[in-house]
Amino acid sequence: MQALCRDCLTLSTPSRRCAHCGSRRMLAHAELSDLAIAHMDCDAFYASVEKRDNPELADKPLIIGGGRRGVVSTACYIARIRGVRSAMPMFQALKLCPEAVVLKPRMTAYAEASRSIRAMMQDLTPAIEPLSLDEAFLDLTGTARLHGAPPAVMLARLTNRMRDELGLTGSIGLSYNKFLAKVASDLDKPRGFSVIGRGDAAAFLRDRPVSLIWGIGPSAQSALERAGIRTFADLLRWERTELVARFGATGDRLWHLARGEDTRPVSADAPVKSISNETTFDADTDDTDILDGHLWRMAEKVSDRAKAKDLAGQVVTLKLKRADHSTLTRRVALRDATHMADTIYRTARGLFDRVADLGPFRLLGCGISDLVSADQADKSGDLLDPEAAQRGRAERATDAIRNRFGSDAIRKGRALR
Amino acid sequence: MKISIERSTLLKAVSQAQSVVERRNTIPILANVLIEADGNEVQFRATDLDIEVLDKSPAQVERAGATTVAATTLHEIVRKLPDGALVVLTADEAAGRLTVEAGRSNFTLATLPKEDFPVMASSEYETSFTAKAAVLRRLFDKSKFAISTEETRYYLNGVYMHISESDGGNVLRCVATDGHRLARIDADLPEGAAGMPGVIVPRKTVGELRKLLEDDEMDIAVSVSETKVRFATPNITLTSKVIDGTFPDYSRVIPQGNNRRLEVDAAEFAQAVDRVATVSSERSRAVKLQLGEDRLILSVNAPDSGAAEEELAVAYGDEPLEIGFNAKYLLEIATQVDRENAVFLFNSSGDPTLMREGNDTSAVYVVMPMRV
Numbered sequence: 001m002q003a004l005c006r007d008c009l010t011l012s013t014p015s016r017r018c019a020h021c022g023s024r025r026m027l028a029h030a031e032l033s034d035l036a037i038a039h040m041d042c043d044a045f046y047a048s049v050e051k052r053d054n055p056e057l058a059d060k061p062l063i064i065g066g067g068r069r070g071v072v073s074t075a076c077y078i079a080r081i082r083g084v085r086s087a088m089p090m091f092q093a094l095k096l097c098p099e100a101v102v103l104k105p106r107m108t109a110y111a112e113a114s115r116s117i118r119a120m121m122q123d124l125t126p127a128i129e130p131l132s133l134d135e136a137f138l139d140l141t142g143t144a145r146l147h148g149a150p151p152a153v154m155l156a157r158l159t160n161r162m163r164d165e166l167g168l169t170g171s172i173g174l175s176y177n178k179f180l181a182k183v184a185s186d187l188d189k190p191r192g193f194s195v196i197g198r199g200d201a202a203a204f205l206r207d208r209p210v211s212l213i214w215g216i217g218p219s220a221q222s223a224l225e226r227a228g229i230r231t232f233a234d235l236l237r238w239e240r241t242e243l244v245a246r247f248g249a250t251g252d253r254l255w256h257l258a259r260g261e262d263t264r265p266v267s268a269d270a271p272v273k274s275i276s277n278e279t280t281f282d283a284d285t286d287d288t289d290i291l292d293g294h295l296w297r298m299a300e301k302v303s304d305r306a307k308a309k310d311l312a313g314q315v316v317t318l319k320l321k322r323a324d325h326s327t328l329t330r331r332v333a334l335r336d337a338t339h340m341a342d343t344i345y346r347t348a349r350g351l352f353d354r355v356a357d358l359g360p361f362r363l364l365g366c367g368i369s370d371l372v373s374a375d376q377a378d379k380s381g382d383l384l385d386p387e388a389a390q391r392g393r394a395e396r397a398t399d400a401i402r403n404r405f406g407s408d409a410i411r412k413g414r415a416l417r
Numbered sequence: 418m419k420i421s422i423e424r425s426t427l428l429k430a431v432s433q434a435q436s437v438v439e440r441r442n443t444i445p446i447l448a449n450v451l452i453e454a455d456g457n458e459v460q461f462r463a464t465d466l467d468i469e470v471l472d473k474s475p476a477q478v479e480r481a482g483a484t485t486v487a488a489t490t491l492h493e494i495v496r497k498l499p500d501g502a503l504v505v506l507t508a509d510e511a512a513g514r515l516t517v518e519a520g521r522s523n524f525t526l527a528t529l530p531k532e533d534f535p536v537m538a539s540s541e542y543e544t545s546f547t548a549k550a551a552v553l554r555r556l557f558d559k560s561k562f563a564i565s566t567e568e569t570r571y572y573l574n575g576v577y578m579h580i581s582e583s584d585g586g587n588v589l590r591c592v593a594t595d596g597h598r599l600a601r602i603d604a605d606l607p608e609g610a611a612g613m614p615g616v617i618v619p620r621k622t623v624g625e626l627r628k629l630l631e632d633d634e635m636d637i638a639v640s641v642s643e644t645k646v647r648f649a650t651p652n653i654t655l656t657s658k659v660i661d662g663t664f665p666d667y668s669r670v671i672p673q674g675n676n677r678r679l680e681v682d683a684a685e686f687a688q689a690v691d692r693v694a695t696v697s698s699e700r701s702r703a704v705k706l707q708l709g710e711d712r713l714i715l716s717v718n719a720p721d722s723g724a725a726e727e728e729l730a731v732a733y734g735d736e737p738l739e740i741g742f743n744a745k746y747l748l749e750i751a752t753q754v755d756r757e758n759a760v761f762l763f764n765s766s767g768d769p770t771l772m773r774e775g776n777d778t779s780a781v782y783v784v785m786p787m788r789v
Binding site: 332335347350351354378379380381382383384385386389 | 665667741787788
């Protein structure tokens with residue numbers, strides 16, 4: 001068995017302290033030098049960036065979220081001790097931790113930090129699959145000779161560099177596939193490094209709940225529970241065909257995951273499945289004019305992102321959250337895929353009009369899905385809307401102006417509502 | 418209630434009823450057909466609250482009465498009985514059962530009380546007229562393909578039946594459109610139809626109506642009000658709510674100035690479109706039309722799956738033109754043409770195209786082009 005000192009990065013035989021530098025941060029595992037698929041997850045990323053940039057916040061509980069009414073995007077570890085969690089409504093978080101400092105997210109700062117981390121990861125491998133600003137899969141297969149060190153050493157070096165050069169920390173999960181790497185990175189947060197090898201995967205999974213699987217949410221969980229499946233051991237009792245019969249493609253995936261198998265590659269450009277944007281309001285509203293303004297801005301953001309990626313959507317979705325936090329979604333398939341803000345807005349507005357009287361609302365979002373390439377978009381016009389072609393030309397002209405002079409150079413009146 | 422009825426008569430009545438009842442409904446009584454027997458006649462009534470169909474059939478009524486029973490189950494049973502059988506229906510109101518007997522077969526079905534059955538309120542019809550089945554069949558058959566399924570523009574989910582002016586006279590007109598194609602079909606104004614309010618006849622009603630129109634010479638009594646429309650033969654009465662909405666002003670959609678004229682054999686054209694479209698697997702298959710002096714090249718280019726091209730001899734004398742269409746839309750309008758050549762009138766590759774049969778303006782189709 002080999003052991004890695006996470007401070008001086010020397011490999012030695014397992015012991016409590018590093019023989020070289022005396023550090024206690026020792027990581028021992030039988031397959032330490034053989035594993036190459038990793039998941040890196042920053043620790044309380046948004047909060048850590050804020051604390052780094054403003055040392056006065058260092059020992060205060062800190063919550064990053066959209067104002068007093070939105071939800072928690074990130075809570076620092078001090079706030080987490082009090083029970084604050086991501087995605088928790090802000091009022092609830094503040095009930096648990098009233099003295100917390102609440103900051104609105106500064107996405108540009110986080111994006112900047114994310115880019116720096118991404119650049120450090122690029123030094124390890126080009127096979128990086130970012131899941132968001134603060135987490136990514138890395139495939140270091142075959143890089144040992146290039147780096148002169150096994151992946152485990154390079155990953156420990158990566159988090160050390162992040163700490164020293166960027167003032168940010170992250171946790172590493174190292175395994176032989178994406179599923180287990182992601183599970184591992186969560187085991188020892190913050191500043192963690194966990195390894196799940198081929199030899200210990202089965203024993204590790206056996207008594208864990210299936211909710212460990214990314215994508216198994218509360219509803220899938222209860223469906224599984226109805227079938228008597230709570231842990232991975234329960235899953236192992238099922239025949240593959242039975243699982244497929246009951247849960248379809250998901251069943252097949254579950255069968256493999258239960259055996260620690262996951263063949264999904266780490267892919268640098270995973271296909272986008274949908275593009276959406278949403279916003280939580282400062283105050284609940286049923287004012288159609290205000291909601292219309294939000295709807296236009298959301299449609300425009302979705303359109304901007306779709307155009308930037310050369311994609312168009314066949315389906316438009318509207319999402320609303322009512323004052324009691326219940327969510328309404330409405331979707332409609334278009335005859336012709338689109339990425340035009342005007343079409344997305346008008347379609348979503350049609351959906352909105354049918355549920356408008358269910359307000360007041362606290363959140364509004366819209367998006368497109370069933371994506372196709374942009375050259376398949378907006379191919380035919382609408383007989384009953386002869387002005388649509390003209391509005392399309394106006395939108396293209398507007399885009400050209402915004403590309404040249406910035407996104408605020410020209411706006412629609414309704415964007416100001 | 419106890420009646421004896423000929424199997425084929427019963428089957429006709431029950432199959433009409435079961436197609437009206439909503440299969441996925443949460444109100445049990447709406448799955449049932451109301452059977453009322455009196456004199457020497459039995460009435461079958463079914464509704465989905467928007468459409469009601471009433472069938473009167475001759476039967477030997479031993480004991481008058483009424484009950485309701487699941488329409489689909491009764492239909493399935495009658496369908497499976499041997500042809501020519503005599504069916505005896507006996508309702509036991511107290512036990513809530515209906516027995517169905519034919520030969521040695523015997524079925525018992527649960528019933529619901531007739532009082533629970535929602536009978537559509539009768540209304541005052543402003544206009545009533547009579548039209549031959551063949552006339553109505555042409556009006557609806559040639560327009561229904563263009564009915565929209567889009568929920569947001571619900572007022573397009575039917576055929577707009579109204580009175581309109583054409584060549585100085587009034588006509589009975591049916592229009593349907595989904596924003597991509599439009600059909601406008603005219604018929605001579607039936608006596609008594611003048612002053613009829615325009616109504617949007619829902620898609621499902623159009624489907625049910627079609628079953629009443631098989632016999633060319635049958636007189637159909639049509640009654641129209643602002644909110645309802647009724648079509649009746651001597652035996653069957655179909656009553657439907659109309660779509661509560663305003664049909665868009667379609668007249669501005671029909672191009673007036675298109676003067677590039679293509680004349681082509683409709684059947685040949687449809688077959689060629691169908692053939693070249695085979696290579697494309699996309700949801701909306703685009704066909705390109707390249708027009709030159711007396712020839713038309715149809716082509717499909719699907720980068721992922723292949724390409725196809727076919728040339729047709731046509732009559733065309735204008736400047737060359739390239740224009741794309743959704744293959745399905747082209748096929749649908751081309752198959753409406755059954756007597757003469759199809760005449761297409763184009764403007765530019767971005768403008769709506771008009772199609773009609775020869776010089777007959779009583780059936781006009783408009784289709785939106787597609788970028789290819």
